[in-house]
Amino acid sequence: MENSLKNSRAILTTAAILAVQALPVALYGQTAETAKAGRAPATFLKIKMADLKMKVVGIDNGAPVFKNDKGEFFTVNSKTGDLNFIKTEEFSRFNYIKLNSADAAKSGQASSQRPPRGIKIEQDKVQDVTIVGQDAQGHTVMKNTRGENFYLDPITGDLIFIKI
Numbered sequence: 001m002e003n004s005l006k007n008s009r010a011i012l013t014t015a016a017i018l019a020v021q022a023l024p025v026a027l028y029g030q031t032a033e034t035a036k037a038g039r040a041p042a043t044f045l046k047i048k049m050a051d052l053k054m055k056v057v058g059i060d061n062g063a064p065v066f067k068n069d070k071g072e073f074f075t076v077n078s079k080t081g082d083l084n085f086i087k088t089e090e091f092s093r094f095n096y097i098k099l100n101s102a103d104a105a106k107s108g109q110a111s112s113q114r115p116p117r118g119i120k121i122e123q124d125k126v127q128d129v130t131i132v133g134q135d136a137q138g139h140t141v142m143k144n145t146r147g148e149n150f151y152l153d154p155i156t157g158d159l160i161f162i163k164i
Helices: 002-022 088-092 101-107
Strands: 055-060 063-067 073-076 083-086 130-134 140-143 149-152 159-162
Touching: 063 140, 083 088
Parallel strands: none
Antiparallel strands: 055 063, 063 073, 073 083, 130 140, 140 149, 149 159
């Protein structure tokens, strides 16, 4: 009887050891899933433009038009951050129109909320800017020489200063 008790104990021990070894590794050290960040990270451009100085020379369909040192005109795609270059001939067809909020209300443009197509901006208003990134709404955020972060209102072209 004592011999059968030893045999059954050995069989039970072996079965328990084999069962534990057969379990997946994930069951050994189950940990709670790490918590994700509470807010979404800011959207940044895919290209590095921290040292490049450029000028804002206009607005094209609500996106600021930049001019770099080479004389090239471009806009930044609000979804991908890609540069969309504009031919000089096409930019020369833009008009020098600047709507203030009173003129926009009279013309009905403020109520339609449609960004203007092909507007040039005075050169002295926004010079030597650096592209910082994009905010959640797709506005291209820039920094001027005084260190102020801003974007251009797509309807009126006014500077809207923000804190990052």
